[in-house]
Amino acid sequence: MTISLTPETAPAHGPSLQPQGWLRYLSFSTDHKVIGLQYLVCGFLFYLIGGALAGAIRTELLTPISDFLPRQTYNEVLTLHGTVMIFLWIVPVVNGGFGNYLIPFYVGARDMAFPRLNAVAFWLIPPAGLLLISSYFIASAPESGWTAYPPLSLTTPATGQIIWILSVLLLGGSSIFGGINFIATILKLRRPGLKLMQLPMYCWAMLGTSILVVLSTPVLAGTLVLLSFDIIAHTGFFNPALGGNAVVYQHLFWFYSHPAVYIMVLPAFGLVSEILPVHARKPLFGYTTMVYSIMGIVFLGLIVWAHHMFTSGTPPWMRLFFTIATSFIAVPTGIKFFNWLATLWGGRIALNSAMLFSCAFIINFVFGGITGVALAQVPFDIHVHDTYFVVAHFHYIVYGGTVFVIFASIYHWYPKVTGRMLNEPLGRLHWLLTFVGFNLCFAPQHWLGLNGMPRRVAEYDPQFQLINQFSSVGALLMAISTLPFLINVVMSAFNGEPAGDNPWRALTPEWLTSSPPPVENWKGEPPLVHEPYGYGIKPGDISLTDTSGRDLWRLGAGSDSRS
Amino acid sequence: MVMPIPPAILTLLLGMGLVLSGLWVGQNVSLLPLDASSNAPVYDELFKVLFSIGTILFIGIIGLIVYSLVRFRRRPSDLSDGVAIEGNLPLEILWTAIPAIVVLFVGIYSYDIYERMGGMTPLNDHSLHAAHADASDSRTWAGISPAMAESDDGMAAVPVDVTAMQFAFIFHYPDAGITSGELHVPLGQPVALTLKANDVIHAFWVPQFRLKQDVIPGQPTLLSFTPTRTGRFPIVCAELCGPAVTS
Numbered sequence: 156m157t158i159s160l161t162p163e164t165a166p167a168h169g170p171s172l173q174p175q176g177w178l179r180y181l182s183f184s185t186d187h188k189v190i191g192l193q194y195l196v197c198g199f200l201f202y203l204i205g206g207a208l209a210g211a212i213r214t215e216l217l218t219p220i221s222d223f224l225p226r227q228t229y230n231e232v233l234t235l236h237g238t239v240m241i242f243l244w245i246v247p248v249v250n251g252g253f254g255n256y257l258i259p260f261y262v263g264a265r266d267m268a269f270p271r272l273n274a275v276a277f278w279l280i281p282p283a284g285l286l287l288i289s290s291y292f293i294a295s296a297p298e299s300g301w302t303a304y305p306p307l308s309l310t311t312p313a314t315g316q317i318i319w320i321l322s323v324l325l326l327g328g329s330s331i332f333g334g335i336n337f338i339a340t341i342l343k344l345r346r347p348g349l350k351l352m353q354l355p356m357y358c359w360a361m362l363g364t365s366i367l368v369v370l371s372t373p374v375l376a377g378t379l380v381l382l383s384f385d386i387i388a389h390t391g392f393f394n395p396a397l398g399g400n401a402v403v404y405q406h407l408f409w410f411y412s413h414p415a416v417y418i419m420v421l422p423a424f425g426l427v428s429e430i431l432p433v434h435a436r437k438p439l440f441g442y443t444t445m446v447y448s449i450m451g452i453v454f455l456g457l458i459v460w461a462h463h464m465f466t467s468g469t470p471p472w473m474r475l476f477f478t479i480a481t482s483f484i485a486v487p488t489g490i491k492f493f494n495w496l497a498t499l500w501g502g503r504i505a506l507n508s509a510m511l512f513s514c515a516f517i518i519n520f521v522f523g524g525i526t527g528v529a530l531a532q533v534p535f536d537i538h539v540h541d542t543y544f545v546v547a548h549f550h551y552i553v554y555g556g557t558v559f560v561i562f563a564s565i566y567h568w569y570p571k572v573t574g575r576m577l578n579e580p581l582g583r584l585h586w587l588l589t590f591v592g593f594n595l596c597f598a599p600q601h602w603l604g605l606n607g608m609p610r611r612v613a614e615y616d617p618q619f620q621l622i623n624q625f626s627s628v629g630a631l632l633m634a635i636s637t638l639p640f641l642i643n644v645v646m647s648a649f650n651g652e653p654a655g656d657n658p659w660r661a662l663t664p665e666w667l668t669s670s671p672p673p674v675e676n677w678k679g680e681p682p683l684v685h686e687p688y689g690y691g692i693k694p695g696d697i698s699l700t701d702t703s704g705r706d707l708w709r710l711g712a713g714s715d716s717r718s
Numbered sequence: 719m720v721m722p723i724p725p726a727i728l729t730l731l732l733g734m735g736l737v738l739s740g741l742w743v744g745q746n747v748s749l750l751p752l753d754a755s756s757n758a759p760v761y762d763e764l765f766k767v768l769f770s771i772g773t774i775l776f777i778g779i780i781g782l783i784v785y786s787l788v789r790f791r792r793r794p795s796d797l798s799d800g801v802a803i804e805g806n807l808p809l810e811i812l813w814t815a816i817p818a819i820v821v822l823f824v825g826i827y828s829y830d831i832y833e834r835m836g837g838m839t840p841l842n843d844h845s846l847h848a849a850h851a852d853a854s855d856s857r858t859w860a861g862i863s864p865a866m867a868e869s870d871d872g873m874a875a876v877p878v879d880v881t882a883m884q885f886a887f888i889f890h891y892p893d894a895g896i897t898s899g900e901l902h903v904p905l906g907q908p909v910a911l912t913l914k915a916n917d918v919i920h921a922f923w924v925p926q927f928r929l930k931q932d933v934i935p936g937q938p939t940l941l942s943f944t945p946t947r948t949g950r951f952p953i954v955c956a957e958l959c960g961p962a963v964t965s
């Protein structure tokens with residue numbers, strides 16, 4: 156019997172040491188597209204774990220007494236929930252996931268600058284995540300919150316806390332490796348002829364984010380090493396009983412963790428800037444001011460950390476400074492939002508799942524930004540600090556903002572990655588359930604905080620029960636909303652409508668190749684895209700003086716002016 | 719033929735309507751608990767201003783988005799593009815300048831509020847030290863401390879030493895020599911708490927007083943206020959301090 160291989164299926168250059176097919180995704184692959192998907196899927200698995208933990212929290216809070224979980228377990232659950240969601244879901248997915256998949260395309264490269272470092276960065280994540288979860292089974296999970304403030308973190312069971320520190324150090328290392336790689340790729344691997352100010356906006360967002368990662372994550376690492384000395388070697392850096400200072404830890408921690416909120420949200424800003432122009436058929440409005448506002452946010456983001464410490468006995472001048480600096484972040488952030496609104500205005504908007512999630516992101520984030528500016532005012536913050544008001548604020552930002560954008564991006568880039576479309580009706584159902592569930596879960600928490608419910612408690616005043624139950628119903632809806640999404644993603648991979656190479660008629664370089672793209676990204680030369688947002692009819696093509704605005708928008712109907 | 723109303727006028731009217739409704743909503747919300755200290759009404763004033771600004775912004779942006787999505791939506795068969803407007807510098811300057819002015823105003827205004835609540839009292843102020851027993855041997859951190867001598871009829875502040883611990887607050891009244899698990903304060907007379915903790919960080923919060931202060935081991939902190947309403951109010955520990963709650 157002879158086996159005949161058709162020329163197409165025959166391996167091009169003999170047997171490869173690297174596994175092929177789906178096994179690639181479990182291997183130490185150095186292909187940026189494989190690594191991007193590894194981040195995404197791994198992150199999503201941790202999202203499911205973090206979501207289950209959130210479910211446990213909301214179940215406990217159905218009643219004012221601690222009946223579902225013992226108090227200590229409750230604290231373990233909320234600590235794991237926060238750590239998993241931040242360090243294993245949002246940060247890896249919006250940076251490592253989409254960053255790895257898209258950045259080489261956007262700069263016209265065939266891979267990241269340091270492919271092996273890239274693989275190392277990803278492969279730090281699963282062991283670190285499993286280590287963190289395993290702490291619950293080894294001894295007891297950490298129970299001092301994701302902030303691990305001493306002296307509490309020095310007095311709670313040491314094993315869990317040390318495992319937490321180790322795990323966060325590994326994840327921080329992964330993040331730093333990724334950041335260095337993105338900076339090098341964006342600055343040094345650009346295709347000849349491609350200028351910085353011609354890059355798609357996501358590149359700028361990732362450049363800004365990576366600068367924050369590289370400047371601030373090492374500070375967190377150093378701080379946690381000192382904290383571990385305090386725990387293991389009984390040094391007294393942060394232990395007031397030994398002459399240390401607990402507030403110094405807070406400064407160091409927030410010097411990383413405020414920038415971290417921008418590490419979680421700037422990439423999302425970048426992704427939205429890619430999605431909106433494509434589905435509104437218009438150029439991104441105000442490219443240059445977008446770039447400057449990203450850099451403005453990066454700079455201001457580094458000097459606002461003490462707004463998390465307004466009740467920590469900080470001196471009045473410090474509170475004044477951090478109030479003003481924090482309020483001013485609203486200015487560059489506002490510029491971005493107005494630019495997006497202007498991008499939508501007068502477009503030809505496709506109301507698909509990607510667009511719906513993006514617009515819901517704008518609404519949710521604006522709400523979270525408004526409560527953010529309120530929280531930046533010291534006198535306002537003094538009442539609501541460490542209450543459910545803050546919980547509501549940052550979930551509006553992190554979930555309503557970033558997670559909504561992650562979903563928008565999956566609907567947008569799924570055809571690129573698989574060559575198949577996702578099912579639209581299921582996508583809209585997913586959107587509706589998520590939007591309603593999210594707002595029902597978190598909007599009422601503002602009221603809880605204003606009226607006296609602190610955060611991180613398993614028990615509360617019975618007057619808050621009804622509102623807490625609303626919130627839990629919202630959480631249930633959010634959990635249910637994951638089902639249509641999962642069904643859609645899995646079914647469409649096999650049965651989805653074939654997408655063709657460029658179903659959205661997009662102009663950015665990742666669409667100017669086959670779907671899914673070949674290993675080398677493009678057969679032949681990478682395309683040189685000078686105008687990634689060159690949609691629309693040039694205004695010069697129409698006489699503006701003798702047409703009314705209505706005609707102006709209608710004019711495009713017959714003529715498709717794209718080249 | 720009727721002349722259509724010019725869009726500029728419509729926009730102006732819409733804007734005015736938006737601002738007025740924002741102001742109205744801000745003045746009429748009641749989302750806060752009872753006010754029971756002299757600085758609670760000051761706080762509530764700030765809350766109303768912030769709520770008005772937030773409402774105007776939020777409704778405006780939602781309105782714009784929903785309008786755009788409906789007005790500019792595209793039929794699946796429509797393959798046309800919008801107009802290629804890539805920017806508009808005057809417009810961009812405008813929406814940089816207006817928010818900058820608004821946040822500057824908010825910052826200055828809230829600082830005025832903070833001053834009126836007594837948050838600006840400098841550290842190690844002598845008048846503060848006089849109020850508690852062991853001033854000489856340790857530094858005291860200032861929380862919110864409206865100058866205590868300032869009470870309307872020159873009444874001296876009632877000193878109370880507070881110790882926060884897992885999982886209770888202990889109140890010691892040096893003048894009367896009493897120690898108790900509840901804080902009893904007289905109506906209309908300033909009270910000066912000296913807060914201490916020995917184990918972990920706690921936070922002393924009375925929602926009806928709109929006051930919160932972290933109690934950090936190694937940092938005795940002063941917090942003063944004047945109760946203006948009689949009643950029983952919960953004291954909440956707002957900092958994660960271990961596996962139990964204080965009440």
Ligand code: HEM
Nearest residue numbers: 416420462463481524527528530531536540541545549552
């Ligand atoms: C850009 C995305 C943002 C993210 C991801 C974010 C996230 C967070 C998080 C996680 C916290 C709670 C920290 C904790 O106590 O554990 C927080 C608190 C805070 N945020 Fe934001 N935030 C964002 C935007 C803003 C904006 C735009 C402002 C103001 C202009 C702001 C102001 C504040 C303030 C003042 C606090 C402290 C509240 C307190 O603890 O009392 N945030 N934010």
Ligand SMILES: [Cu+2]
Nearest residue numbers: 413416460463
């Ligand atoms: Cu912050």
